[in-house]
Amino acid sequence: MSLPHAPLHGTALMVIDMQRDFCEAGGYADRAGLDIARLRAPIANITRLLAAAREYGVAVLYTREGHRPDLADLTATKRERSAAAGAPVGSRGPLGRLLVRGEYGQDVIDELAPRAGEPVIDKPGYSAFHATGLARLLDDAGIRHLILTGITTDVCVHSTLRAAVDRGYRCITVGDACAASDTALHDAAIAMIGGEGGIFGGVASTESLLQAWKKIAAPGAPA
Numbered sequence: 001m002s003l004p005h006a007p008l009h010g011t012a013l014m015v016i017d018m019q020r021d022f023c024e025a026g027g028y029a030d031r032a033g034l035d036i037a038r039l040r041a042p043i044a045n046i047t048r049l050l051a052a053a054r055e056y057g058v059a060v061l062y063t064r065e066g067h068r069p070d071l072a073d074l075t076a077t078k079r080e081r082s083a084a085a086g087a088p089v090g091s092r093g094p095l096g097r098l099l100v101r102g103e104y105g106q107d108v109i110d111e112l113a114p115r116a117g118e119p120v121i122d123k124p125g126y127s128a129f130h131a132t133g134l135a136r137l138l139d140d141a142g143i144r145h146l147i148l149t150g151i152t153t154d155v156c157v158h159s160t161l162r163a164a165v166d167r168g169y170r171c172i173t174v175g176d177a178c179a180a181s182d183t184a185l186h187d188a189a190i191a192m193i194g195g196e197g198g199i200f201g202g203v204a205s206t207e208s209l210l211q212a213w214k215k216i217a218a219p220g221a222p223a
Contacts, residue, residue, distance in 0.1 A: 008216060012059040012143045013049055016128065016150030016157050018042075018112050019064055021105040023151075026094035028105070031087035034181035039151050043111050045177040045206040046149050050112065052210050056217040059143060062120045063128045065156060066099050066106040073124040073131070126159035135167060145170045147209065149177035154185040161193070161200050171201030174209060 021027035023040050030036050053060050067074045071090050082089045082098075090097050095105030101122055114120055123132050138146075146169050148157055157178050164171050173193055180186035193200040204212075 008056050008058045008213065009145055010142045011145040011147060012061055012138065012141075013053040013147045014128070014149065014160070015046055015050070015060070015062045015108070015112060016148060016160060017063055017065050017152075018046065018109055018150050019066075019106055020095050020109055021065075021099055023109050024095065024105070026105075028082075028087045028089075028093075028098045029181065031093060031098070032082070032085040036181075038181050038183070039179050041179045042149060042151065042177045043109070045174070046112055048206055048210065049147070049149060049174065049177060052213055054115070056213050058147075058213070059141060060114070060118045061137070062108055062112075062114050062118065063134075063150070063156070063160070064101075064106055064108065064120060064122050065124075065126070066101040066103075066122055067124050069097075069100055069102065071100075126156045127163040128156070128160040129163040129167070130159075138169070144168075146172070148173045151178065152180040152185075153178040154180045154189040158189050158192070158200075165200050172204050172209070173201065174206055175203050177206050 022029040023036055025036065029039060050060060067089060074089055079089060087098055089099045093105065096103030098105065100106060108114060119137060121128055121132050121134050123130060125131060128134050146164050148161055148171060150157055157173065161171055161173060175190050178186065180189065190203055193203050
C-alpha cells in the first residue's frame with residue numbers, strides 16, 4: 001500500500017471513519033443510540049472535497065475503525081463500554097458483526113467509496129496513528145500537511161488530529177466536513193483547535209479550502 005507524492009504542498013485529505021457502522025441504520029452508532037442523521041451530515045461536503053483533491057492531485061486516504069474477527073485487538077475497557085452502550089463490538093447486527101474488519105458494516109459508505117489506489121487504514125482505536133502504519137505511509141509519500149474530515153469530531157477526528165500534531169504534521173480540520181452525534185460536542189471540539197494561537201492547527205470551511213486549492217493549482221501559481 002502506498003500514497004503518491006502530492007504535488008499540492010505534500011498534502012493528504014483524510015476521510016475518517018465514514019463507515020456504514022456509523023452512518024447507516026442497524027450499524028454500531030444506530031444501535032448505540034447515536035443520531036446517524038447528524039453523522040451523515042458531512043457527506044455532501046466530503047464529496048466536494050474528494051472531487052477537488054482528485055482533480056488537483058492531493059493525496060486521498062481513508063480510515064476505518066474495526067477489530068480483528070477474533071477480537072484479539074479489542075481492549076477490555078472498549079469491550080465493556082460498547083456493551084454498556086447497547087452495541088457490543090463483535091455482536092451480530094443487520095450489517096454484520098459490529099466494528100469487525102471484513103464485515104459489510106465496517107466498510108466505507110457507498111457515497112464516499114475509495115477509488116483504486118487510495119489507501120484505507122484499518123485501526124483498532126480512535127487515533128489513526130495507533131497500531132497502524134499510517135505514519136510510515138505518510139512519510140514515505142512526503143506528506144506533511146493533513147486535511148481532516150469525517151466522524152466523529154470529538155473522538156476519532158480529534159484523536160487523530162492530536163496524534164498528528166504531536167508528530168509534527170501541519171493540520172487543517174474542515175469544520176463543516178466533520179460531525180458528532182451531538183452538535184455541542186462538535187462545536188466544542190472545533191473550538192479547542194484554535195486555542196493558544198492554533199494549538200491543534202487550523203479550521204477551514206469546505207468552501208474556503210476549495211477556493212484555496214483552486215488558487216494554488218492555477219497555472220502560474222507559486223509552488
